[in-house]
Amino acid sequence: MDKGLYTIMTGAGATLRAQATVANNLANADTVGFKAERVETETFRVPGVGLPTRIDAVARVPGFDASPGPIVQTGNPLDVAPHPNVWLAVQARDGGTAYTRAGALRLTETGLLTTAGGVPVLGDNGPLAIPPNAALEIASDGTISILPLGQGPETVATIGRLGLFRADDPALLRRGEDGLMRSEQPLPPASGSAVTVGAVEGSNVDTARSLVEMIELARQFEMQVKLIQNGERLGQASTGLLRMGR
Secondary structure (H helix, E strand, O other): OHHHHHHHHHHHHHHHHHHHHHHHHHHOOOOOOOOOEEEEEEEEEOOOOOOOOOEEEEEEEEEEOOOOOOEEEOOOOOEEEEOOOEEEEEEOOOOOEEEEOOOEEEEOOOOEEEEOOOOEEEEOOEEOEOOOEEEEEEOOOOEEEEEEOOOOHHHOEEEEEOOEEEOOOHHHEEEOOOOOEEEOOOOOEOOOOOEEEOEEEOOOOOHHHHHHHHHHHHHHHHHHHHHHHHHHHHHHHHHHHHHHOO
């Protein structure tokens, strides 16, 4: 009976982890550029000597939903919505290169271009620093041009380009604990038109579907708890019969 209880317990644990994933998706339903995590439960045969029926349940996150989210027009010249399969390169807090589709960009007091979360945006030569200017424009290919302070329109200068890369196969990317994506191999740069300027991509979380998943998982967990309770009662009854037979 203890083996059966252990199997049910692993299923309940997998259900709780699935609930946490769906809850995280719902919490990010309004997060710019967020991609919903997928969650699945698979069977796992317990290794070693034993019956082939000794199967546990394991929750796994096979990746994320790469479908595009809605494009929200903001009119902000610093906002960019990457085209499908295009990712914006940023410098993670560990100093490495990561990728995001959160194109709500900001300028710090020192002129550093960052995401709304404060992560520096990378260009061809590292983090992008914007000199003081009277006007700034980002082209659809990511090229950044400025009009220097006190100068005429004939002095418009290109100062860099957003680091834009293509990931046609979403399986190349893995989400880190900081919410940023990372690739095990270098991604090719995106050429030509790659972003929509003055807009951001919203989260692709389907709130209605996620709520239904939460209800289903809650009912599944409740059933698993009842099975554990029934198994405990059966174990106690069996122990009582053995004592009576002595």
